[in-house]
Amino acid sequence: MDVQQLHTWLDELIPQYCPVAESLHLSYHWSIWQAEFSTDLVFHRQATLQAFYPLLLETLITAVKPADVATFLGRKLHGNYQGELGNRFNRRWLGTRIKHQMGPVSIKLYDKFSLILRIEPRSTTLLFSSSTARWSIAMAPAPTPGRP
Numbered sequence: 740m741d742v743q744q745l746h747t748w749l750d751e752l753i754p755q756y757c758p759v760a761e762s763l764h765l766s767y768h769w770s771i772w773q774a775e776f777s778t779d780l781v782f783h784r785q786a787t788l789q790a791f792y793p794l795l796l797e798t799l800i801t802a803v804k805p806a807d808v809a810t811f812l813g814r815k816l817h818g819n820y821q822g823e824l825g826n827r828f829n830r831r832w833l834g835t836r837i838k839h840q841m842g843p844v845s846i847k848l849y850d851k852f853s854l855i856l857r858i859e860p861r862s863t864t865l866l867f868s869s870s871t872a873r874w875s876i877a878m879a880p881a882p883t884p885g886r887p
Contacts, residue, residue, distance in 0.1 A: 745769070777859040785853040792850055799837050799848065800828055808839040811846055 749769050753760050760767075782788040805824050809816040816824070822842040829836045836849035843863040850856055 773861065773863045775859055775861040777857050780856040780858075782854055782856070788850060788856055789853055792853075792856065795848075796828070796835060796837060799839075800826070803839065809841055811839055812841045812844045814841060814844075 746769055750767070753767065757765075759765075803826060806816045808824060808826060824841045826837060826839045829838075834850035834853060836847055838845055838847045845861050847859045847861070848857070849859075
């Protein structure tokens with residue numbers, strides 16, 4: 740879907756959800772602050788996923804280094820990088836989750852009910868290039884303390 744199609748679709752929703760907009764001659768500027776996309780791999784049996792998932796988690800927790808996280812997220816780690824970088828492991832009632840993060844971009848891997856393996860990249864910094872009609876994730880430079 741290109742950006743114009745998305746704007747047209749969103750504009751068509753305005754009368755339904757904000758009917759006063761037309762009578763007040765309001766218009767909207769559409770933007771995306773955060774985007775998450777996910778890929779679900781669904782297994783017929785819990786035993787199939789659980790046969791490899793614990794070993795996958797152990798590998799991701801113990802073997803993945805900061806430079807690897809940067810590579811996963813399409814970046815190169817430089818010695819002067821001052822943003823947040825790391826990974827987190829959580830055990831939840833739905834299953835387990837590991838999250839690798841570098842600044843505003845992260846990728847999560849988790850199991851849901853031991854049947855679904857979900858891979859979920861997320862970014863709070865999105866750039867859209869209308870000339871190519873493609874979304875691209877961009878790393879924002881870390882803010883310098885004391886500067887806006």
